[in-house]
Amino acid sequence: MIEHVVLKISRFNVIALGSAILGVVAVSLLPSTGKTASQALDHPTYADLQPFFARKCLPCHTTGGTAPFPLERYEHFAKRGKLVTDMVVSRRMPPVAGSSDLGSFGDLCEVTDDESLMVQRWVLDKMPKGNPTPPPLVKPVAPGAVVAKAKLKEDGLPYVLQIRVPAPAGLDFERNWEVSTSAPQAVRQIVFFYDVEHQPPISKETLGEYPVPTDRLLAVWAPGTPTTWVAKPEGRPKDLTLLVLVQPSGLGENMEVRIRSSSQNSVRNPKWIKLGTDDWSLPPNTSETLVNEFTQATATRAYAVLPEAGHYLDRMQLTAGDGPDRKALFQARRWDYNWPFAYNFAEPVGLEPGLKLRFEAQYSNTEKCSANQNKAIKDVLSGYGEYRDRFWIYVLTGS
Numbered sequence: 001m002i003e004h005v006v007l008k009i010s011r012f013n014v015i016a017l018g019s020a021i022l023g024v025v026a027v028s029l030l031p032s033t034g035k036t037a038s039q040a041l042d043h044p045t046y047a048d049l050q051p052f053f054a055r056k057c058l059p060c061h062t063t064g065g066t067a068p069f070p071l072e073r074y075e076h077f078a079k080r081g082k083l084v085t086d087m088v089v090s091r092r093m094p095p096v097a098g099s100s101d102l103g104s105f106g107d108l109c110e111v112t113d114d115e116s117l118m119v120q121r122w123v124l125d126k127m128p129k130g131n132p133t134p135p136p137l138v139k140p141v142a143p144g145a146v147v148a149k150a151k152l153k154e155d156g157l158p159y160v161l162q163i164r165v166p167a168p169a170g171l172d173f174e175r176n177w178e179v180s181t182s183a184p185q186a187v188r189q190i191v192f193f194y195d196v197e198h199q200p201p202i203s204k205e206t207l208g209e210y211p212v213p214t215d216r217l218l219a220v221w222a223p224g225t226p227t228t229w230v231a232k233p234e235g236r237p238k239d240l241t242l243l244v245l246v247q248p249s250g251l252g253e254n255m256e257v258r259i260r261s262s263s264q265n266s267v268r269n270p271k272w273i274k275l276g277t278d279d280w281s282l283p284p285n286t287s288e289t290l291v292n293e294f295t296q297a298t299a300t301r302a303y304a305v306l307p308e309a310g311h312y313l314d315r316m317q318l319t320a321g322d323g324p325d326r327k328a329l330f331q332a333r334r335w336d337y338n339w340p341f342a343y344n345f346a347e348p349v350g351l352e353p354g355l356k357l358r359f360e361a362q363y364s365n366t367e368k369c370s371a372n373q374n375k376a377i378k379d380v381l382s383g384y385g386e387y388r389d390r391f392w393i394y395v396l397t398g399s
């Protein structure tokens with residue numbers, strides 16, 4: 001068990017270091033009068049960076065949060081300055097690949113160039129402290145109805161838990177949810193379905209192996225997401241199915257999922273639109289972009305996004321508009337199979353009738369692709385299983 005943890009961390013460091021070196025080279029080439037350089041502070045202190053760390057790291061790096069250690073005060077950073085820069089510069093932390101030009105995913109979004117530059121300068125200056133404000137109070141686990149409980153596996157490997165429970169009597173589907181979990185370090189994403197009959201048991205390590213029944217998709221949650229929009233079901237659901245993507249610590253922790261109603265109404269006339277296509281095959285040693293276009297027929301609003309893909313995807317984007325005016329409703333510039341995050345918009349994004357949506361999935365079926373390691377490179381087809389992949393994005397729309 002311990003051996004596994006060491007292995008995992010060293011793999012992580014190698015990748016991060018590789019890109020950190022690239023990052024530092026790129027930054028030193030920036031002209032000192034450049035826009036990016038002039039906006040960032042030349043000699044930031046920890047106090048200057050504290051708001052950035054609070055927004056981008058604290059959703060997970062709190063005592064008892066999903067990350068393995070807290071980053072709540074100066075001392076926590078001082079201990080691991082170099083590692084922090086490596087993570088930020090390589091954009092491996094926060095571990096989210098998604099961003100949007102048209103809306104905001106709250107604090108869960110990519111680090112900007114300025115932020116990355118400031119963190120590098122702070123570490124180069126040997127991490128001056130400044131006058132930080134007292135560390136934030138540790139949030140207690142939020143109250144709420146316990147909807148699921150599980151004892152997590154002790155091998156420390158990420159996997160998906162499939163939990164089916166009767167819909168708790170007090171659970172409100174007319175309102176959005178505040179979701180919380182009690183398992184320190186463990187829960188990365190939860191997808192909620194209702195009244196799903198026959199779903200295959202999950203054997204592989206992530207959600208990507210699960211054919212998503214869109215008509216029964218209720219809500220998606222990830223740590224740090226501002227709102228969990230609930231796609232208001234017709235009638236009262238009898239049961240709930242939770243797909244919980246977990247990264248256990250290896251200690252066999254007990255996990256609980258709690259839900260509390262928020263004051264906002266759930267999404268009216270909800271519809272999960274599925275974009276993408278099965279009409280492709282990926283020949284060996286190719287990396288190309290698959291494109292599909294759609295036109296949004298009626299006015300609607302986008303509330304949440306759930307990208308789905310396996311190991312062969314490098315990046316994906318869903319743009320809205322025409323020609324040079326196209327803006328990303330969602331983009332994942334560095335797809336990471338182990339973090340297939342659910343994204344909730346902080347505020348819904350309006351989509352006009354006649355709006356052109358363009359979905360692009362850039363794949364790579366080469367030896368660099370993690371799925372091809374120690375294996376023959378063959379044709380990859382659409383679907384679930386070996387030599388298979390799916391490039392989809394689900395968008396929750398409603399009025």
Ligand code: HEC
Pocket residue numbers: 009012013053056057058059060061066067068071080083084087088093094095223224247
């Ligand atoms: C969405 C949750 C989340 C956010 C936000 C987040 N982290 Fe992490 N972090 C993790 C998890 C989980 C790990 C454990 C490694 C893994 O499982 O990928 C981790 C690991 C790390 C590590 C150790 C990596 C290693 O190789 O040992 C560092 C350093 C780190 N995070 C720094 C940061 C910093 C700095 C921020 C903010 C800029 C941040 N993290 C934001 C979840 C998060």
